[in-house]
Every structure is written in structure tokens, then in C-alpha cells.
Amino acid sequence: MKFRIRTLAFAVTAAALAVPLVTAPAEAAHALPRTGFETSNGARWTSQPEEQEFLAAVDRGSDRVSVGRIGTTKQGRPLQLVRIGAQHTSNTVLLICSQHGDEPSGRDACLSRIRDLAYARDSETRRLLSRTRILVVPTANPDGRAADTRGNSDGVDINRDHIALQTAEGRAMAAVVRDQRPDVIYDLHEYGATPPYYDKDLFDLWPRNLNTDAKVHQESQILSDRYVRPAAHEGGFSTGTYGIWTDPVTGDPIKQTAGDGQERILRNAAGVKDAVGLLIESRVDPVTDAEKADASLNNRRRVASQLHALGGLFSFADERRTRIETATTGARLAGFKDRGPVYLGGADNDPAKPEQILADPPCGYRLDAAQYADVKDELALHGVMVRPVGEGAFVPLRQSRRELIPLLLDARATYHLASGEAVTAC
Incomplete structure (x- = not known):
């Protein structure tokens, strides 16, 4: 079964996004919150004030959603956590959106999906939310997003701060992982292509750190191979392994340029902390001449690829919930044996x-x-x-x-x- 969020309202057309849509009842469709990205048809990214207004509207309009503050950046912007679905369950998925402030497509995909999950009426979504708690940090680096910079306001790369915890952003995320004990941590990013060796629409990567429990590692690879990549392919997007350049003719790996096992990166910290983990990276660079001429086309393609990949994540969380919980619970208990x-x-x-x-x-x-x-x-x-x-x-x-x-x-x-x-x- 392929899980698909039934989108109730989008300012961006179905053709542009290539995301499955359904028609909302006439009395409800016009009232649903929309992001700045959607209202501009992808011409610009959602601003921070628009994000705050959007999240407040979703929080007011849906009893499935609650929005809370988990920290404050150096420049005073809120770090927020959105809770969706069942709150009394051990099955938890955490989305961390746009740790790098100049990689905005994951953030806008997360915002749209928060709304979709909040208002969807189809049986698949209802089943997912009845037994899975979905947590979303919609903007993991608000100061960097405001400045369109990779790092935060101190220039620190937050995705290299999951051991030292020197930043307000890294500390807030660590507290969420500690308190909420997510079974899956999904980290949304973007990358710059190097044609013809490294130019897929989406790259992903699981925890490579060797301290990741074997079953958690296996589930992370299953998330990539059987769910996220097929969901992206179904939407017409190409995929590959993050950090690995490949021969454009044979597809054989040529060299590795990123994606190692260092524990300070969230993807690896997730595995060390006994959660299934996956990094996802959408291509920033325009793919076609039309995208080069119209930035909104490029932006919509970037968000659409992230949305399709999220569909694969939710299928995984729903279909393999028992296997996921068995893997993560077993990994957490294994530490008490003090072996290996x-x-x-x-x-x-x-x-x-x-x-x-x-x-x-x-x-x-x-x-x-x-x-x-x-x-x-x-x-x-x-x-x-x-x-x-x-x-x-x-x-x-x-x-x-x-x-x-x-x-x-x-x-x-x-x-x-x-x-x-x-x-x-x-």
C-alpha cells in the first residue's frame, strides 16, 4: 500500500507539483490555511511571519495539531515543535526541516504537510494518525532562514552540533529527541549538483555510524530503498545515495565526497541514539531551461520532490510500525546489557x-x-x-x-x- 497524504487545498497546481490531490468540500476548501510559498505559486519562500500565522491558523483549526515552543534563537525567533496525531503511542516520527537556512524547500514541504495531515479526511491518513505521533520542527534554523545562510546567526552549522550542543538550535533538538524518544528521525536538506556525476533530483542516506544498532540500521536502509526512493520515482524524480559520485554511463560509484559516519551530524546521531534515521537532499540547481528562466518552476520542483519523499516516509511509518518499534526498543534495551x-x-x-x-x-x-x-x-x-x-x-x-x-x-x-x-x- 502506497501512503499518500490527500491534499485538501493547494495554491500551487497539481500539475506543477505532481502531488496527488483531492477536492475538498466547497465549504471547507477556501478556509484552509496556505503558506506564502503556495499563495505565490512558488515565486518566493514562506516568510517567518507567514509561518507563524500559518501554524497558528492550523493549530486553531484542527484538533489533531498542537504547536509549542521548544527554544529561542540568539536573535529571538521561536524554535517550535508541531505535534500531530496520536499523543499516547510509542510510535513516533520526527521531521527536522531545514537545519541549513539556505535550503528552504524541506521547510516549505514540512509546512504544507502539517496542514495536509491536520485536515485530511481519508482513511489512510486517519489510520496513520490514530497510531502514530508525528512531530515536526518546521524551521530548525530560523535565524539562518531569515538571512538565507547555511549557519545560524553565529555562523555555526547546526548539523555539526549534535554532540557539542553549543547552539540554542542544537540544544532544542537534543531535548526533543531525549524527551519524545522518536523511532524515526527524518532530516530535510538541499544540495548543489555537480553534473554529470552528482545531479539526481533527490539524494538520501541512512546513519553510517558503526554504533548504530544492526536492526535500526537495517530499518533505515529499508526506509530509503523500499519507501522513499520508490515514492520519489513514482513522482518522476531520480534518486541516488548522498555523497557518492557515480559514472553517468554505468552508474557505478566513482568516489565519495560526503556522507561519512561522524556522530555530530544528525543523521548519525539519530542512529547512535537508537532511532531510524534518514537524510534527504533535494537538488537546488535548475534542471531544465524552463526552470532556469522561471525560478518558481525550479522552486516547485524542489518542494514537490520533498513532498513525494515524505509520502514514502509515512508509508514506512504506517506499514512497518511494529518492526520499527521492535528495532528501536531492542536497541535502547541493549545498552543495559553493556556488551559489545x-x-x-x-x-x-x-x-x-x-x-x-x-x-x-x-x-x-x-x-x-x-x-x-x-x-x-x-x-x-x-x-x-x-x-x-x-x-x-x-x-x-x-x-x-x-x-x-x-x-x-x-x-x-x-x-x-x-x-x-x-x-x-x-
């Missing part, structure tokens, strides 16, 4: 070097008073359990965040927060 290696480097396509493997990890790390004071808040945001010892602390590995702890506290880890003392006997 922890990897400080490598990726699923790049074996870790011997010095990057903790074959027999310590039972925990001891932090002195100064170290604990420096990283106490970050450990709490990551959901790491700590035992205070005097003015310092002991951080045991026997907990659900087992694989994350050495990445945070072992001096050999690339992005460690503190050089904790490894304790081998507990």
Missing part, C-alpha cells in the same frame, strides 16, 4: 581502524568537578544518566545511551566533550 564494542570512527562502508575500536569498553568514565561542571548540561540534554560522586560524577556505560558515552567522554573520540577517566572495575 564501541566504535570511535569508521562507517558502514569504511571499516574502523584498530585504534578506533573499544573492543572491551570501560564500565564507565569518571569526571572531576571541573569537567562535570563543564559538561553537566550537555549530558542531561543527551539523556545520559550520571551518578554524582562528591563534586564530580561517574558516568556508567550500562544504560540506554551506552554507545554515545565514549563518543562524549573518551579522549580518543574525535568530538569528545571531556577527557574522562576510564574506569575498568565497577
